[in-house]
Structures are given as C-alpha cells and as structure tokens.
Amino acid sequence: MSKTYFDETHCAIGHPKSTFMQWMLTVDHKRIGLMYAAVMFTFFFVAVFTALLMRFELFAPGQQFIDGPTFNQAFTLHGVIMIFLFIIPGIPAIFGNIVMPLMIGAKDVSFPRLNWATFWLYILGCCVALASLFIGEGVADTGWTFYAPYSLNTDTNVIMALTAAFILGFASILTGLNFLVTIHRLRAPGMTFFKMPLFVWGIYATAWIQLLATPVIGITLILAVMEKYFGIGIFDPSKGGDPVLFQHLFWIYSHPAVYLMILPAFGIMSEIIPTFSRKEIFGYRTIALSSASIAGIGYLVWGHHLYTSGMSDVAKSVFSFLTFFVAIPTGVKFYDWIATMYQGKIVLSTPMIWGLGTIITFAIGGITGITITMIGVDIHLQDTYYSVAHFHYAILGGVVFLMFAGMHYWFPLITGKMYKETHAKAAFYIQFVGFNLLWFPMFIAGWYGMPRRYFDYLPEFQIYHQVSFYGALIFVSGLIYMFWTFYRGWTKGEPSGTNPWNATTLEWHMPSSPPPLENHSKVPYVDFNPYEYHHGEPVVKFNYETMQRID
Amino acid sequence: MSNKLEGFSTSASTFNADLDFAFWLHIWLSVGLFLSVVVPMIYFAWKYNANKVKNEDIGKVTHNTTLEILWTLIPVAIMMLFFYYGNTTMKMFRTMPAEAQSLVINVEGSKWKWKYTYPANASGHVHEVGGVYKKPVMNDDGSIKEHGTMGISALYVPKDTNIILKMTAPLSDVLHSYYIPAFRTKQDVVPGRETTLWFNANRVGSYDVECAEYCGADHAYMYSKVVVMEKADYEAWYNSNKGDTPKGDFPKDGKSLYASNGCASCHSIDSDTILVGPGLKGIGAKYDSEYLANALTNPDKDVPEGFYPGIMPTFKFSDEDLKNIVKYMETGK
Numbered sequence: 001m002s003k004t005y006f007d008e009t010h011c012a013i014g015h016p017k018s019t020f021m022q023w024m025l026t027v028d029h030k031r032i033g034l035m036y037a038a039v040m041f042t043f044f045f046v047a048v049f050t051a052l053l054m055r056f057e058l059f060a061p062g063q064q065f066i067d068g069p070t071f072n073q074a075f076t077l078h079g080v081i082m083i084f085l086f087i088i089p090g091i092p093a094i095f096g097n098i099v100m101p102l103m104i105g106a107k108d109v110s111f112p113r114l115n116w117a118t119f120w121l122y123i124l125g126c127c128v129a130l131a132s133l134f135i136g137e138g139v140a141d142t143g144w145t146f147y148a149p150y151s152l153n154t155d156t157n158v159i160m161a162l163t164a165a166f167i168l169g170f171a172s173i174l175t176g177l178n179f180l181v182t183i184h185r186l187r188a189p190g191m192t193f194f195k196m197p198l199f200v201w202g203i204y205a206t207a208w209i210q211l212l213a214t215p216v217i218g219i220t221l222i223l224a225v226m227e228k229y230f231g232i233g234i235f236d237p238s239k240g241g242d243p244v245l246f247q248h249l250f251w252i253y254s255h256p257a258v259y260l261m262i263l264p265a266f267g268i269m270s271e272i273i274p275t276f277s278r279k280e281i282f283g284y285r286t287i288a289l290s291s292a293s294i295a296g297i298g299y300l301v302w303g304h305h306l307y308t309s310g311m312s313d314v315a316k317s318v319f320s321f322l323t324f325f326v327a328i329p330t331g332v333k334f335y336d337w338i339a340t341m342y343q344g345k346i347v348l349s350t351p352m353i354w355g356l357g358t359i360i361t362f363a364i365g366g367i368t369g370i371t372i373t374m375i376g377v378d379i380h381l382q383d384t385y386y387s388v389a390h391f392h393y394a395i396l397g398g399v400v401f402l403m404f405a406g407m408h409y410w411f412p413l414i415t416g417k418m419y420k421e422t423h424a425k426a427a428f429y430i431q432f433v434g435f436n437l438l439w440f441p442m443f444i445a446g447w448y449g450m451p452r453r454y455f456d457y458l459p460e461f462q463i464y465h466q467v468s469f470y471g472a473l474i475f476v477s478g479l480i481y482m483f484w485t486f487y488r489g490w491t492k493g494e495p496s497g498t499n500p501w502n503a504t505t506l507e508w509h510m511p512s513s514p515p516p517l518e519n520h521s522k523v524p525y526v527d528f529n530p531y532e533y534h535h536g537e538p539v540v541k542f543n544y545e546t547m548q549r550i551d
Numbered sequence: 552m553s554n555k556l557e558g559f560s561t562s563a564s565t566f567n568a569d570l571d572f573a574f575w576l577h578i579w580l581s582v583g584l585f586l587s588v589v590v591p592m593i594y595f596a597w598k599y600n601a602n603k604v605k606n607e608d609i610g611k612v613t614h615n616t617t618l619e620i621l622w623t624l625i626p627v628a629i630m631m632l633f634f635y636y637g638n639t640t641m642k643m644f645r646t647m648p649a650e651a652q653s654l655v656i657n658v659e660g661s662k663w664k665w666k667y668t669y670p671a672n673a674s675g676h677v678h679e680v681g682g683v684y685k686k687p688v689m690n691d692d693g694s695i696k697e698h699g700t701m702g703i704s705a706l707y708v709p710k711d712t713n714i715i716l717k718m719t720a721p722l723s724d725v726l727h728s729y730y731i732p733a734f735r736t737k738q739d740v741v742p743g744r745e746t747t748l749w750f751n752a753n754r755v756g757s758y759d760v761e762c763a764e765y766c767g768a769d770h771a772y773m774y775s776k777v778v779v780m781e782k783a784d785y786e787a788w789y790n791s792n793k794g795d796t797p798k799g800d801f802p803k804d805g806k807s808l809y810a811s812n813g814c815a816s817c818h819s820i821d822s823d824t825i826l827v828g829p830g831l832k833g834i835g836a837k838y839d840s841e842y843l844a845n846a847l848t849n850p851d852k853d854v855p856e857g858f859y860p861g862i863m864p865t866f867k868f869s870d871e872d873l874k875n876i877v878k879y880m881e882t883g884k
C-alpha cells in the first residue's frame with residue numbers, strides 16, 4: 001500500500017511525532033482544506049440550530065419560547081456565522097484548497113506555510129468574532145449588517161466585530177493571494193488559461209475579489225475607531241456623521257462578497273455537469289469569461305441594497321441598470337449547462353442530482369433577485385420576507401447546495417471511500433422538498449407585507465410560517481441524514497478507486513486513492529482540454545506512475 | 552386589531568395598479584425564463600438518461616452561435632423591460648408632488664412609536680398625534696388573550712389628496728422605515744436627515760403601517776395606521792382644536808390610554824416597584840384628581856421625594872382623555 005496524505009505530512013515547524021500536532025502544523029493543502037471543513041461545519045450546525053430556534057418561535061404569532069431581544073440575538077448570531085464564518089470563506093477554503101492544486105497538477109499551493117498561517121488567522125478571526133458577540137451586554141442584536149447608528153449606540157461591540165471581520169478579511173486576502181500566485185505560477189506545463197478546469201476559473205475570479213474588495217473592511221474599521229475613540233463624527237448622526245455612509249461601505253464589501261460565494265459554486269457545477277453528461281462542456285469560454293465579468297461588474301452594484309435609504313434617484317437608476325447586467329452572464333451560464341446535457345449520456349449519480357436540483361432552486365433565487373432589482377418593486381419588498389426568501393434561495397439553495405454537490409463529487413477523492421448512493425440520494429430528496437417548503441411560502445408572506453426581523457407577527461401570516469416550520473424540520477433531518485451517510489461512507493464505505501466517476505480533470509489521475517502527500521507522481525504535460533470525452537469515455541489516459549499519456 | 556394587514560388588497564392608493572402590474576408582469580415573464588431552463592433540463596435528463604443512450608450516440612456540440620446569441624439577447628431584452636418598469640414605478644413613488652398642492656405632515660419615528668405633527672390650523676392649533684402601540688396580551692399557551700391596539704397612533708389624512716410626509720428621527724435614535732404595505736411604499740427614516748414619502752389614497756379606510764428597518768427590542772411592535780377620511784370629516788377635525796383623535800374604533804378608555812402612551816414602561820400600576828418613576832399603587836388614595844391631572848400636564852411642578860424633574864414627559868390630553876386616565880390611576884379601571 002502506498003502512503004496517502006493521511007499517513008504523512010509536511011509541517012510548518014519541525015516534525016512533531018504526535019498525529020495531533022502533525023495536523024495542527026500541517027502545510028499540506030489537502031489537510032488544511034479538511035481542517036477548514038471541520039471547523040466550518042461545526043459553525044454551520046450552530047447556526048442551523050439558532051435558525052431552528054427562530055423557526056420554533058415563529059410557529060405562531062405572539063411570544064412562545066423566546067422574547068423579542070433573544071430573537072434579535074438569534075438572527076444576529078445565525079447571520080454572522082453563516083455569512084462571515086461559513087459561506088464567504090467556505091468553498092475557496094475547503095475545495096479551493098483541497099482540489100484546485102490537484103486540478104492544475106501542482107504539488108501544493110505556492111506558499112504552503114502562508115496557507116497554514118492563514119488557517120490559524122481564520123481561527124483567530126472566528127474567536128474574535130464570537131467573542132465580540134458575547135462580550136458586552138449580552139449577545140449582539142444588531143443583525144449581521146451592523147447598521148449604524150443602532151450598532152454604535154447599543155452596548156454591542158461593533159469595533160470588535162469589525163476587528164474580527166478585519167482579521168477574517170486578512171485571512172481571505174491571503175488565501176486569495178496564495179491562490180492567484182498558485183494559478184499563475186504552478187499550472188502544469190502546457191495548461192494555458194483556457195485549458196484550466198472551470199472550477200479553477202471560479203476560484204481565480206474569486207481570488208481577485210478577495211484581494212480587491214476585502215480592504216474596504218479595513219477602511220470601515222479605521223473610520224469606526226476614529227469615531228469611537230476620537231469623537232470624529234462619521235456614521236453617528238448625534239456627532240454629525242451620516243449613518244447611510246456606513247451602509248455604503250458595508251455593501252461595497254458585502255455585495256462583492258456575494259460573488260465570492262457564488263462564483264466558486266458555479267465552478268463546482270461546471271465540473272459536475274460535463275462529467276455526468278459524459279460530454280465536453282458547452283461554451284467553455286463563455287462560462288470562463290462570464291465568471292470574470294460577474295466579478296468585474298459585481299463591484300459596481302452595491303447600491304441596490306440602498307434603494308429605500310434615501311439615496312439620490314439617479315444613483316438608484318444607475319445601480320439598478322448595472323445590476324441587471326450581472327443577471328445576464330449568470331443566465332448564460334445556465335443555458336450553457338443545459339446545452340451541455342443535450343445529446344449527452346446523463347448519469348444521475350448523487351452529485352448530478354444535487355447539481356440539477358440546484359439549477360431549480362438557484363434559478364428561483366436568481367429570478368426573485370431580479371424582482372427586487374426593479375427599484376419600484378423593491379420599494380415595496382425591501383426588508384420584507386421576500387428578500388429573506390430570495391437570499392436563502394440564492395445562498396442556501398445555490399451556494400450551500402452546490403457545496404453539498406461538491407462534497408458528494410469529491411468525497412471519494414478526499415477519503416478514498418464511497419458512500420451509499422441510495423442513502424445519499426434519499427437525503428437529497430428530503431432536503432430538496434424540505435428546503436422548498438421552508439422558504440417558498442416566505443415569498444408569499446413577503447409580498448403580503450410580512451417584514452423581516454419580526455419575532456411576532458399578525459395572525460394572517462401564521463399559515464406561511466407554519467408550512468415553513470415543517471419545511472425546516474424536514475430539511476434539517478435530511479441534513480443530518482446526509483452527514484450520517486458521509487460518516488458511514490468514510491468509516492465503512494467501499495474503496496472508491498482513483499476515478500469512480502469517469503471524470504477527466506487532473507485531480508482524478510492520482511497514483512493512489514486518497515492522493516499521496518505531494519499529489520501527482522510526476523508533473524503532467526497538459527495538451528488537452530479539461531473535459532474531453534469520446535463515446536462517453538475520457539479521452540486522456542495516464543500512466544499514474546510516470547504521468548505519461550497512454551491513450 | 553384585525554388579524555390582517557388592513558387594506559392590503561383594496562388598491563387604495565394611486566400607486567397600486569402600476570406597481571402590481573409591474574410585479575406581475577415580471578413574475579409571469581420570469582416564470583417563462585424559469586421554464587426555459589428547467590423544462591429542457593428535466594427533458595434532457597429523461598431523454599438522454601444513461602440507460603437509454605448508447606456511447607456512440609453521444610453528441611459533440613459545444614457551440615451554436617445562433618442559440619448563444621438568442622439566449623443572450625432575449626434575456627437582455629427582458630431585463631431592459633424590467634429595468635423600464637422598475638424605473639418608472641420608482642419615479643412614480645419618488646416624484647414628489649408640489650408642496651403647495653399637498654398636505655405636508657411631519658413624521659417622527661423613534662424607538663418604538665410614530666409621531667405626526669400637522670401644520671397649524673386657522674386658529675393656530677397644532678395637532679400632534681401618535682404614540683406607542685400596545686402589545687397584545689398572551690395566554691401562557693401563546694394564544695392571544697387581548698388584542699393590541701394597532702393604530703391608536705394613527706395618521707389622519709383626507710381622501711384624494713396628495714400627502715407628503717417629511718420624516719426624521721431624533722439624533723440619538725436609530726434607523727426606522729415607514730412602510731405602508733397597502734400603498735406598496737416605504738421609506739427609511741434616518742436620524743439627522745429628512746426623508747420624504749408621498750401618497751394619495753382614494754378610498755376611505757384604515758391601512759396598517761409597519762416599521763421595516765430593524766430598530767431593536769420592539770421593532771416588531773412599531774406599528775401605526777393611516778386613516779383615510781372624507782375631506783369634510785377631515786377638515787372638521789383639523790379645524791377644531793380638540794386634541795382628540797377623530798375616528799376609529801380605537802379604545803379610549805383609561806387603561807388603553809395608559810398603555811398606548813408608554814406610562815407602563817416607567818410606572819408599575821399595581822405595585823410600589825420603582826421602574827423609572829414611582830409605582831402608582833394606591834395613588835388615588837394619596838392625591839386628588841387635580842393633582843394627578845397636573846402630574847401629567849405639568850409633571851415638573853410637584854416632584855415626589857427621591858425623583859428628579861425633567862424625566863417624566865409632559866403630556867397633552869383632551870379633557871375627556873385626561874379624565875379617563877386619571878380615573879384609571881385612581882380606580883384601576
């Protein structure tokens with residue numbers, strides 16, 4: 001048996017004997033990715049738990065289990081964890097780390113030690129973030145948006161929360177930098193940009209956003225510090241500041257952050273669709289370039305979060321116009337994926353049904369996003385459950401679902417084992433049904449005027465909240481079932497072999513399963529496109545010892 | 552309190568028809584877009600399912616210029632249509648009518664109530680209405696024992712008139728948002744800034760107002776009501792000098808007044824516990840009615856031991872309201 005990356009590792013400092021220390025100090029991109037996954041999913045479950053708490057409270061009008069202030073703390077905790085600790089860093093940190101270097105035939109990222117340090121910076125950021133929520137007069141209740149002046153004149157720790165965002169932002173910048181250099185410098189010879197797998201394109205576009213948008217958090221932090229400690233009025237109207245400025249700065253970062261989430265997720269979809277259609281992807285260049293253009297336009301649309309804040313009407317029109325132009329490249333990707341399936345040979349394995357399910361849910365998330373891009377309509381729907389349902393469809397039904405798709409897709413690569421597909425598929429259907437029951441009714445409630453962040457509501461809305469409650473229960477049981485299936489797969493599953501899905505990209509051409517410490521035995525020469533199939537079989541075949549083509 | 556947002560489907564403002572049209576146009580076209588993705592997807596997943604397709608039959612298409620142009624340009628056209636309707640409806644909401652032809656009312660949103668100040672009437676009286684919304688009372692099992700009084704703090708406006716709301720919040724307060732779902736409109740209220748909102752309602756009735764920008768503990772209770780009246784009724788009230796609110800089935804008994812004016816957050820009515828002000832248990836035995844009335848209209852005159860002037864706000868009540876609330880303090884009824 002050859003050694004895998006579970007058996008040996010390089011460490012940032014020295015060569016500790018204990019396995020535990022080897023994990024703590026590891027610089028191996030695959031191990032670091034796994035550690036991110038462990039930490040992030042722990043947070044995810046905490047946030048899911050607080051969400052359930054909210055759903056219980058919302059089961060009926062009036063106060064049931066928790067009072068208003070506790071509810072406000074719950075959605076703050078839920079939002080902060082889900083956004084800042086889980087989904088913004090999520091896919092790049094987990095799959096960007098584990099899979100991207102394998103896909104381009106690299107031995108690791110360009111700066112493995114920095115990668116290790118970044119992981120611990122992320123942990124530090126998480127600690128500060130959680131501390132900021134709990135230190136002070138109880139848990140923060142500002143919502144994940146920390147809008148001034150509310151956040152400035154309650155007893156919550158905005159400065160500390162911003163510091164946390166700053167540290168996490170730093171981790172994000174460093175990850176972005178590391179990935180950019182890796183993608184520029186460490187691609188296997190012959191692999192031009194247009195021969196890269198589309199997931200790498202997604203990570204590449206994301207890395208630029210991480211690098212360029214994140215510094216705005218630093219600016220905001222400095223301004224908030226100047227206000228708090230030197231009394232210079234910036235955001236706080238009682239000092240002569242302008243609270244709307246805070247909203248601008250917040251969204252200048254947080255809107256591109258939405259594309260931080262979705263672009264790598266689209267990358268996962270672009271891997272799965274051709275693999276399970278056994279066919280080259282339709283419109284490779286369009287998909288690659290649309291990622292880049294979404295990343296570009298994405299900087300210029302933050303104002304669509306401020307339609308009712310009292311911004312000038314001209315600015316509103318411009319922001320709305322630009323926002324529609326993010327929708328176009330996104331739509332084109334969808335058609336390209338569907339066209340890939342045309343005349344293919346479609347294997348409905350678990351990753352594929354996750355992918356196809358997400359096409360449905362993300363399409364709903366995207367389309368309802370367009371509703372609220374129409375300024376006039378948004379004047380009615382802003383801050384109602386319509387927008388809450390929209391972003392849950394986009395983030396949970398889009399990004400998180402694609403993350404799950406990726407987990408099913410790369411599970412055999414990472415663990416060398418296969419989960420039971422019958423269980424995994426059942427878990428998908430449960431979650432899909434549960435999710436739609438959970439969030440679809442909220443569009444209706446939103447249209448009828450149910451505002452967000454209300455712990456108590458008019459009896460009129462009870463029916464929607466109740467359906468939603470049952471949906472949440474179904475969804476969460478599916479979620480637990482899925483993780484149980486993974487757990488069983490990892491501990492008891494059959495060995496999967498190196499390429500169980502008949503995929504073409506380089507991460508499936510490993511000398512061992514799971515991969516060894518330094519990945520491919522030799523650096524391959526890439527003179528082929530990423531998704532070349534002929535009659536349903538991968539065209540390119542390698543001798544895994546020499547990495548010479550043998551087809 | 553009714554169980555529904557009052558007036559949501561009545562099409563009561565001049566905005567409704569256009570906004571609802573823009574929304575539904577968007578929804579139906581979007582359903583089309585959605586189906587254009589999902590129907591082929593499901594069809595292909597069935598038609599080209601692995602167990603029906605022989606390896607030799609797998610296609611090789613990776614480009615089709617006509618199709619690609621179509622599925623870029625058609626969505627672009629649809630998006631431009633959406634942009635057009637989004638923009639015209641925005642103009643409709645945001646183009647303020649001339650102030651000379653409108654009734655301008657000042658609105659102040661503060662944690663957690665709305666206050667309306669009218670222009671002075673012919674005899675120089677300034678109507679100020681508004682106040683706190685009374686929470687519903689719950690049984691232990693969560694069912695509602697006593698409905699709240701949404702809208703006791705109503706905004707009274709005449710029918711078929713342009714109403715401009717000039718809104719702000721105190722500097723030390725936070726963001727709020729004035730949202731009238733029945734009229735499909737809302738606008739944030741920003742401390743230190745003046746924002747405006749206008750509407751023109753063409754049906755007599757009352758319409759709920761919600762706070763739509765998160766503002767803390769009682770955000771979910773920051774309701775109010777817009778009451779649209781016949782012009783004549785409105786004028787009669789406006790030109791009178793009664794502080795009394797004109798209309799509505801809002802409770803006017805002492806208990807409700809006590810609740811809706813926020814007394815309960817500073818005074819316990821049935822114990823000696825000191826909240827911000829003294830507990831009021833047995834106060835009727837201590838003082839006469841006149842003293843109690845004075846305590847509300849001129850609170851800084853007689854300050855009880857251990858308290859400071861300037862904390863208890865000065866209240867303006869109509870004679871009848873004053874009588875009711877004093878009676879409530881005296882008798883608990």
Ligand code: HEM
Pocket residue numbers: 048051052054055075076078079080082083086087142143144145388392395396400438451452453454472475
């Ligand atoms: C497990 C399923 C989930 C349920 C049942 C759930 C439920 C909820 C509920 C009830 C709210 C409060 C809405 C309100 O009162 O305005 C909320 C808010 C929110 N959720 Fe979720 N959610 C789930 C998953 C997620 C995921 C996966 C994400 C993102 C990765 C997410 C991000 C957010 C955000 C950002 C907010 C807004 C918080 C705020 O208003 O400050 N949720 N969610």
Ligand SMILES: [Cu+2]
Pocket residue numbers: 726727728762763764765766770773
């Ligand atoms: Cu408010």
